[in-house]
Amino acid sequence: MRYEGPIYRPPSEADSLLVQVTTGCPHNRCSFCMVYKKGPYYRVRPATEVIEDLETARAQFGSQVRTIFFPAGNTLAAPTKTLEAILVAARRLFPEAYRLTVYGSARYILDKGEVDLRRLAQAGLNRVHVGLESGHDGILAAIRKGADRSEQIRAGRMLKEAGVENSTYVMLGIGGQGLSSSHALETAAALNDIEPDYVRLRTFVPKEGTPLLRKVQTGEFIMAGPHTILGETRILVENMRAAVRLRSDHYTNYINLSGELPHDKDRMLACIDDALKRPESTFRPFFIGRE
Numbered sequence: 001m002r003y004e005g006p007i008y009r010p011p012s013e014a015d016s017l018l019v020q021v022t023t024g025c026p027h028n029r030c031s032f033c034m035v036y037k038k039g040p041y042y043r044v045r046p047a048t049e050v051i052e053d054l055e056t057a058r059a060q061f062g063s064q065v066r067t068i069f070f071p072a073g074n075t076l077a078a079p080t081k082t083l084e085a086i087l088v089a090a091r092r093l094f095p096e097a098y099r100l101t102v103y104g105s106a107r108y109i110l111d112k113g114e115v116d117l118r119r120l121a122q123a124g125l126n127r128v129h130v131g132l133e134s135g136h137d138g139i140l141a142a143i144r145k146g147a148d149r150s151e152q153i154r155a156g157r158m159l160k161e162a163g164v165e166n167s168t169y170v171m172l173g174i175g176g177q178g179l180s181s182s183h184a185l186e187t188a189a190a191l192n193d194i195e196p197d198y199v200r201l202r203t204f205v206p207k208e209g210t211p212l213l214r215k216v217q218t219g220e221f222i223m224a225g226p227h228t229i230l231g232e233t234r235i236l237v238e239n240m241r242a243a244v245r246l247r248s249d250h251y252t253n254y255i256n257l258s259g260e261l262p263h264d265k266d267r268m269l270a271c272i273d274d275a276l277k278r279p280e281s282t283f284r285p286f287f288i289g290r291e
């Protein structure tokens with residue numbers, strides 16, 4: 001198996017075989033993200049090379065492999081023909097695998113279009129992990145996400161219509177103290193339109209070497225504290241009508257919320273209200289992320 005540059009995968013892919021298809025991120029502009037800021041540049045590996053890695057993995061792990069994740073950032077941006085050949089080979093080599101997944105931002109979902117997404121679904125792509133981060137246009141522009149709210153909604157729906165599961169990431173606190181409530185309200189509204197299969201919560205932690213950390217240090221961006229983040233989470237959950245599986249499977253979060261909406265809404269709100277009774281000093285301290 002050959003890897004180049006940082007290899008990130010969602011926590012839900014912890015048990016997955018990781019087979020690298022691209023290096024870097026073709027966007028690489030999000031102001032909160034440090035992953036590929038020092039390189040490597042975005043590059044798509046030749047399908048033949050990736051298939052060799054799949055063959056090596058088959059020889060090594062055999063039928064133990066049940067899920068496969070193809071790093072790196074925005075693998076969905078790779079040419080459809082390349083991805084299709086890799087997915088077909090993965091299905092042939094790992095008939096026991098029930099899930100093949102990649103990262104893909106709204107912009108690259110829209111670039112693919114529904115026809116190519118359907119081709120990828122037929123080749124075996126089950127799920128795309130999408131960074132929505134926020135449904136608030138001002139925040140999306142400020143963090144340089146590369147797609148506005150309407151593009152995010154169109155992309156999220158397109159994925160589902162093409163028959164691919166949508167696992168959407170929301171970043172609590174990314175609007176800072178000032179935009180906390182509107183971030184929550186606009187994000188809930190966007191999620192109600194997208195109706196993703198999963199909503200996964202992360203809490204903004206400023207990362208080394210990023211433009212957003214510099215804004216935090218100069219006071220231009222005021223971090224939201226634990227109680228504000230919990231209040232933001234409350235507004236988000238309270239205003240969600242879509243039927244989604246909500247997870248907070250990340251070390252940055254102040255509490256662990258998990259369940260099905262709308263069924264578990266009251267339980268989740270009660271859990272947040274309990275957490276809001278705790279003094280802020282009992283939650284994890286502020287820190288600067290280094291990876």
Ligand code: SF4
Pocket residue numbers: 025026027028029030033034035036073074105131
């Ligand atoms: S699209 Fe993802 S990997 Fe690329 S810069 Fe943004 S957060 Fe980082």
